[in-house]
Amino acid sequence: xxxxxxxxxxxxxxxxxxxxxxxxxxxxxxxxxxxxxxxxxxxxxxxxxxxxxxxxxxxxxxxxxxxxxxxxxxxxxxxxxxxxxxxxxxxxxxxxxxxxxxxxxxxxxxxxxxxxxxxxxxxxxxxxxxxxxxxxxxxxxxxxxxxxxxxxxxxxxxxxxxxxxxxxxxxxxxxxxxxxxxxxxxxxxxxxxxxxxxxxxxxxxxxxxxxxxxxxxxxxxxxxxxxxxxxxxxxxxxxxxxxxxxxxxxxxxxxxxxxxxxxxxxxxxxxxxxxxxxxxxxxxxxxxxxxxxxxxxxxxxxxxxxxxxxxxxxxxxxxxxxxxxxxxxxxxxxxxxxxxxxxxxxxxxxxxxxxxxxxxxxxxxxxxxxxxxxxxxxxxxxxxxxxxxxxxxxxxxxxxxxxxxxxxxxxxxxxxxxxxxxxxxxxxxxxxxxxxxxxxxxx
Amino acid sequence: xxxxxxxxxxxxxxxxxxxxxxxxxxxxxxxxxxxxxxxxxxxxxxxxxxxxxxxxxxxxxxxxxxxxxxxxxxxxxxxxxxxxxxxxxxxxxxxxxxxxxxxxxxxxxxxxxxxxxxxxxxxxxxxxxxxxxxxxxxxxxxxxxxxxxxxxxxxxxxxxxxxxxxxxxxxxxxxxxxxxxxxxxxxxxxxxxxxxxxxxxxxxxxxxxxxxxxxxxxxxxxxxxxxxxxxxxxxxxxxxxxxxxxxxxxxxxxxxxxxxxxxxxxxxxxxxxxxxxxxxxxxxxxxxxxxxxxxxxxxxxxxxxxxxxxxxxxxxxx
Numbered sequence: 001x002x003x004x005x006x007x008x009x010x011x012x013x014x015x016x017x018x019x020x021x022x023x024x025x026x027x028x029x030x031x032x033x034x035x036x037x038x039x040x041x042x043x044x045x046x047x048x049x050x051x052x053x054x055x056x057x058x059x060x061x062x063x064x065x066x067x068x069x070x071x072x073x074x075x076x077x078x079x080x081x082x083x084x085x086x087x088x089x090x091x092x093x094x095x096x097x098x099x100x101x102x103x104x105x106x107x108x109x110x111x112x113x114x115x116x117x118x119x120x121x122x123x124x125x126x127x128x129x130x131x132x133x134x135x136x137x138x139x140x141x142x143x144x145x146x147x148x149x150x151x152x153x154x155x156x157x158x159x160x161x162x163x164x165x166x167x168x169x170x171x172x173x174x175x176x177x178x179x180x181x182x183x184x185x186x187x188x189x190x191x192x193x194x195x196x197x198x199x200x201x202x203x204x205x206x207x208x209x210x211x212x213x214x215x216x217x218x219x220x221x222x223x224x225x226x227x228x229x230x231x232x233x234x235x236x237x238x239x240x241x242x243x244x245x246x247x248x249x250x251x252x253x254x255x256x257x258x259x260x261x262x263x264x265x266x267x268x269x270x271x272x273x274x275x276x277x278x279x280x281x282x283x284x285x286x287x288x289x290x291x292x293x294x295x296x297x298x299x300x301x302x303x304x305x306x307x308x309x310x311x312x313x314x315x316x317x318x319x320x321x322x323x324x325x326x327x328x329x330x331x332x333x334x335x336x337x338x339x340x341x342x343x344x345x346x347x348x349x350x351x352x353x354x355x356x357x358x359x360x361x362x363x364x365x366x367x368x369x370x371x372x373x374x375x376x377x378x379x380x381x382x383x384x385x386x387x388x389x390x391x392x393x394x395x396x397x398x399x400x401x402x403x404x405x406x407x408x409x410x411x412x413x414x415x416x417x418x419x420x421x422x423x424x425x426x427x428x429x430x431x432x433x434x435x436x437x438x439x440x441x442x443x
Numbered sequence: 444x445x446x447x448x449x450x451x452x453x454x455x456x457x458x459x460x461x462x463x464x465x466x467x468x469x470x471x472x473x474x475x476x477x478x479x480x481x482x483x484x485x486x487x488x489x490x491x492x493x494x495x496x497x498x499x500x501x502x503x504x505x506x507x508x509x510x511x512x513x514x515x516x517x518x519x520x521x522x523x524x525x526x527x528x529x530x531x532x533x534x535x536x537x538x539x540x541x542x543x544x545x546x547x548x549x550x551x552x553x554x555x556x557x558x559x560x561x562x563x564x565x566x567x568x569x570x571x572x573x574x575x576x577x578x579x580x581x582x583x584x585x586x587x588x589x590x591x592x593x594x595x596x597x598x599x600x601x602x603x604x605x606x607x608x609x610x611x612x613x614x615x616x617x618x619x620x621x622x623x624x625x626x627x628x629x630x631x632x633x634x635x636x637x638x639x640x641x642x643x644x645x646x647x648x649x650x651x652x653x654x655x656x657x658x659x660x661x662x663x664x665x666x667x668x669x670x671x672x673x674x675x676x677x678x679x680x681x682x683x684x685x686x687x688x689x690x691x692x693x694x695x696x697x698x699x700x701x702x703x704x705x706x707x708x709x710x711x712x713x714x715x716x717x718x719x720x721x722x723x724x725x726x727x728x729x730x731x732x733x734x735x736x737x738x739x740x741x742x743x744x745x746x747x748x749x750x751x752x753x754x755x756x757x758x759x760x761x
Contacts, residue, residue, distance in 0.1 A: 014467035
């Protein structure tokens with residue numbers, strides 16, 4: 001496979017998605033507002049709106065957080081209650097920001113923002129240090145497989161830009177990161193209010209030798225080089241195309257989630273467990289000699305094989321698991337508590353199958369990382385390890401190995417609500433027997 | 444999805460290729476949008492794509508070609524016509540639909556007024572908000588369960604909170620506080636009867652991405668997107684197109700200026716901006732240095748209050 005090893009594509013380097021998280025008063029919206037403002041990404045009419053708002057309140061400084069808080073209810077309450085997406089670009093990168101709420105009851109939105117993020121920016125108030133919220137955000141970002149955890153120690157202006165306060169926080173963050181097994185941790189001391197170390201460096205913190213936050217985000221390497229992982233192609237649609245001889249041939253439409261493919265490659269079709277070869281691959285602009293992770297393409301295969309939506313085309317020597325049961329860590333989103341009688345659906349990749357939660361192995365206390373074995377039920381924002389039984393076989397990977405084929409959503413078949421998000425465990429991470437071992441915080 | 448080959452619609456000549464890093468960004472956005480379109484085609488039994496002749500929905504059509512050609516689109520196109528659109532945009536809309544060989548449904552606000560579904564209180568009332576009734580009636584008439592649209596999250600604060608698959612109840616309402624969580628690329632398309640989904644493949648695109656894509660794909664657009672001479676009424680720092688649909692004040696000075704439109708919609712609320720950018724390359728350069736946000740400069744309807752888009756969206760506006 002050596003000749004397939006290429007550098008990351010422009011697409012991977014060109015767009016960085018990051019989530020932001022912090023407690024209610026940590027200044028998260030101010031930080032994003034500051035990044036947009038100092039990188040000249042705010043248009044003059046929006047700046048004028050900020051100036052009008054400041055004049056109304058009789059203030060001179062612009063409230064940059066107003067650039068972020070969108071909905072009426074949020075303006076009334078002064079907090080962020082849903083994921084808001086914003087966009088800006090520097091000559092180096094296009095950034096997609098998912099700004100997520102800090103309130104405990106909105107943990108589900110934090111999880112939502114983190115699910116697609118390459119990096120998480122987590123704010124800490126320099127006066128208060130790590131809080132339960134910080135630990136929750138660090139843990140959830142790590143759990144969701146966010147590759148880079150960036151800790152912005154904000155409000156350094158309120159601790160006299162002191163190195164000592166910062167160093168104490170850095171120690172506690174590093175200690176916690178070790179405990180949960182997070183590896184790529186970055187810390188930056190900032191003042192969102194005055195702009196220190198956000199876009200520009202800070203003359204008031206000469207002791208800090210690292211990059212300002214934006215420069216750090218511009219240079220973070222892409223999270224995972226999905227080219228190197230085994231080929232996975234969930235079939236979205238089947239297209240019948242008329243051939244010149246009057247017959248029809250089939251094309252399978254989808255996006256390569258990992259690995260690469262080219263004509264002649266052997267592929268396994270799962271869960272129906274058949275093997276064939278790729279005859280041709282193409283996109284709108286014509287046939288392709290090869291295609292790699294991230295590309296939406298059409299695949300034709302050898303032989304008269306009936307393949308439908310929901311099948312996973314895979315590298316035959318590194319196949320996914322195929323099973324009618326799985327163990328996963330889930331985050332419960334619904335306001336309604338989990339009831340064993342409810343009917344659920346698992347959507348994983350492009351396949352949706354009927355499912356039931358056979359067992360709640362344990363529930364995690366996210367503040368202490370202690371686990372409570374075999375709770376009776378689950379309520380909104382709970383994190384738990386569960387065993388799920390499926391009506392039909394499913395092809396999947398562990399979430400740690402493949403974010404696209406190891407993640408699922410749980411849908412209530414009666415209300416159609418998305419009630420939980422799940423991350424499938426590796427076989428050796430599964431609890432040995434029901435009611436046994438504690439929660440593994442390193443998941 | 445049985446299908447016969449359909450050619451792409453004719454490109455307009457363009458010059459210059461974008462640099463490597465922006466090409467990567469566009470590849471990323473394009474592949475995501477194709478994925479979303481294919482998920483919509485798979486998850487819904489009767490979707491429709493909203494096509495107005497504007498730049499965003501024109502980009503959406505190219506992405507639909509990339510997702511489904513050589514087959515037919517698995518959905519018809521639909522336009523809700525306020526009756527106060529620029530004639531050349533309507534002509535462009537019809538020509539593109541014909542070139543693509545796809546079915547175009549047109550429903551008009553005038554028809555809703557004639558049938559008493561919309562009541563007009565005064566002659567110069569903007570028809571923009573009235574579209575909602577016509578749209579929801581058309582969804583009911585055809586039994587559509589998904590409307591695919593070209594809205595982008597960067598356009599406006601309320602749109603920044605939209606899901607990619609955004610649920611509407613049986614009254615067509617959006618409830619921003621109780622949206623379905625949306626994780627990874629796993630879109631929940633489940634609906635009960637009478638409910639529908641709005642699907643936004645361009646959610647993560649910005650105005651500059653749209654123009655760079657138009658440049659790269661050499662897409663034809665209505666000519667009023669490019670700089671041209673036009674009589675306008677100058678009112679403070681805004682320019683109003685001179686039209687029977689736009690009431691003028693006594694002190695409005697009418698002049699001929701070189702302008703272009705950044706957004707195109709109902710004439711009564713779509714404003715041109717002064718610009719000499721007559722080519723797609725010039726617009727890309729100008730957009731990179733734009734001092735005003737897209738809708739801030741050009742839409743009367745969003746300037747009523749800080750929350751006006753959100754209020755309209757809650758009751759079913761696109």
